[in-house]
Amino acid sequence: MLPLSDIIHLAVTGLAQGCAYGLIALGFVLIYKATEVVNFAHGEFMMLGAFTVLMFSETMGLGFWPGFVLGCLTIGAVGYLIDAHIMRRIIGQSSASVFILTVAFGFIFRSLAGMIWGWNTLSLDTPFDGTVTIGSDFAIGTDRIAIVVATAILCAVLYIFFAKTRYGLAMQAAAQNQLAAYYMGIPVKRLVSITWAIGAMIAASAGALLAPVTQVDTTIGLLGIKALAGAIVGGFGSIPGALIGCLLIGIIEPFADYYLPAIKGVSAYVVMLLVLFVRPEGLIVQTFKKKA
Amino acid sequence: MQILFKTRYEDDIRFLAKIGEKVRVGLVVAFLLAAPLFLQNYYLAELGMLLVYAIAGIGLMALTGHTGQVSFGHAAFLGIGAYCHSVLLSHGVPFSVSVVLTMVLTGLIGMALGRSASKMHGFYLAIATLAFLILIETVLGEWSSVTGGYSGFVVPDLKIFGVSLTDVWQQYYVDLLFALLVIWGVSNLFRGPTGRSFLAVRDSELSARSLGVNVEWVKIQAFGVSAAITGLAGVLMAHHLTYLAPDVFNVLESLKLLLMIVVGGLGSVLGAIFGAIFISLLPVALSFLKDVLPPEIGQQAGLEPLLFGLIIVLFILFEPAGIYGRWMKLRFFFETFPYYRKASFVRQKSYLKTERMR
């Protein structure tokens, strides 16, 4: 049995890690809510974000914050372009095809990143390199705190956005029935591309914020799959659900790794499978029975 | 122009009704049977591997193309098939028995997965199967007492009914025999009630239920059949690989299978075969490209996944029906010449409608 201070430490670290997953998952769910596309390559947006921020802030010497902003905007543009030129053309195809398409994107992005920036692990200097000490012997890095804070802010912003603004409502309408949305005068195409841009930017910022923890290399995008698992656990399509799911996985992981070393690294998926077995739609159900 | 004038119901049900089809298929089968006579060992082995991939592709296609459920985890069934068979062989179980047992085992595991997955839809299912794959990979690695763990497992020699088949051409004929059996059997499945029930489940669960189709059971069946066939491919693959390691059956492998049926054409046996041909030619194309491109690009480690990805994107964008779609269009062109019209295949503009209301 672990000493209490260790338990608390693991729990808090897990919570921060869960927030990290949640940050990535938020972008996922956003794109899904607007277009019902599951962007399997979302983790790669995060990875590309980390690389571009690195490139702007260090390689080009612009400093962290300018580099951060530029990097996120760049990835936002990439997201916009991907939707405008590729995703738009395949509307109406089976979701299987679309899903496979995004998987292919993931591969392309990873390879391109490796070709452009190399296959070695790099590190990104962020302003969050201190530690905060709570109580007598409990220290947590400011980088993790920054992640938690960023996640909280983002959640609040997105909630208000979808629940209270016309733009958010329009987005949900477009997701449910595009043709009808068009008839209502909603500029569906632009809306969707902007959503992709926002989602990509969220992922990019996650990449930069997580860089102190994960470093920067071509494989960090695979965190996106765990974020996806978290979003599913919570009920994919629901923003609070995604967050809850990710937090759950984040907290369970360090304990699972400690007590069950055999499933190290895959405990997120075990949790997901277990949850899906019991509640196939995730914790907060998002699908509805069709009225026949 | 070939018009088939049908006078009996059999004409509708038969496989190769038109003369053109009979000739084409006959030629291909003849070529395959005679291959060892004129192909060198290296190419023969590659052809054998192609047939094995075709079997795996047909297995996946039976599930994804017909019931519409995307499985990301089929490489797991390849792995289970390969390992189970090899372990059984190493304990002295004869080949014929081992094949049957392996298929039964993979089929049962597939059915169990199908049962958990029967309540899930679309993308949840894809992720769940992906998780399944990762789990199986871990199991194969950690259960070292049986599988040899991460240090690998040597596959015993191919021996059927006591006859040792170590020559390449002998192994090739084994692959060919199973491939033909699977192609014939799965095509049978899809011209009968079982295949139709798969289609029904894919297109409208609601009315399928009201017509007497037990939707959950069909999904379980589909998973079972698909898993068993993929397991068979794993059995044959083991004899090609001769040495098994858990990380061979990973996500990239699953992606290769999906690539096969997407590029080949979802939903048809011929599509899966086209896909297998494509997958087998890919490494050849890749090494060719490596020589042709300037070294800064050609020698990059990420070239293979990049190529995979690009090809998938291009196909989904421009030819969603895959090579099979192209092939059908080509055939249509020749069959209706000179009355061919380009507009025959113009895609309708379509809009997104939510799939969350079922």
Add this chain to the structure above:
Amino acid sequence: MTQAQTLSVRNLSIEFGGVHAVEDVSFDVEPGEVFAIIGPNGAGKSTIFNLISRLYEPTTGSIRYGDQDLLKLPAHSIVKTGIARTFQNIELFEQATVLQNLLVGRHSRMAGNPFSNFLFTPSVKKSEIKHRRKVEDIIDLLEIAQYRDERIADLSYGARKNVELARALCAEPSMLLLDEPASGLNNEETDDVGFWLEDIKHDLGVTLVMVEHDMNLVGQVADRVMAINDGHLLAIGTPDEVRSNADVQQAYLGVSQ
């Protein structure tokens, strides 16, 4: 075909959240008759069908067909009792051909398992041919021969409605639930539907229960009518009786003078 039975519905109720979609509805449908259910949109008519087909679970009440308690059966076993249905929003198998759709209609009458299917044993082949013959009879009846090998996705609305009806008939039901068989059809097509329904009733002896808005069609073919509003039963009787019922007129037909 199984013998037509009496459908007995007693005190049927279902709630969705706080909405009482169907409340305390009771009625009988006699074998061989044409029974129409009318009412404004949202009254609960399709819900009643969904309850009979066991796609929904009722809160209270009982549904019996002959001496069979339908509530004990899962949705996919209903067709074996002799009850088939069509859907208001046309639930055909879009990517399949008309023929394949119709053959799925015969599914409940086809035995078989994956193994014999895989090998396409002679018995499977014989069974296929036998059922193909039955399907052709329906194709002739509903005059859809020209669409036989077309994909549903390529068909017009009217053609789809015909295929939907044909598919339900292929199950050789003793009772047919038709959800708005004439919706979206022009006058000529509606007349055709009326003739077919009469043919089905007289030649095949099938009980017909239909939800319908087209009062002319109802007047033409129905033996008895039930009017529903807001989930409640308003009136049951012959078309004339129900038409002259004051509640029905107020709720649905528009109060005269």
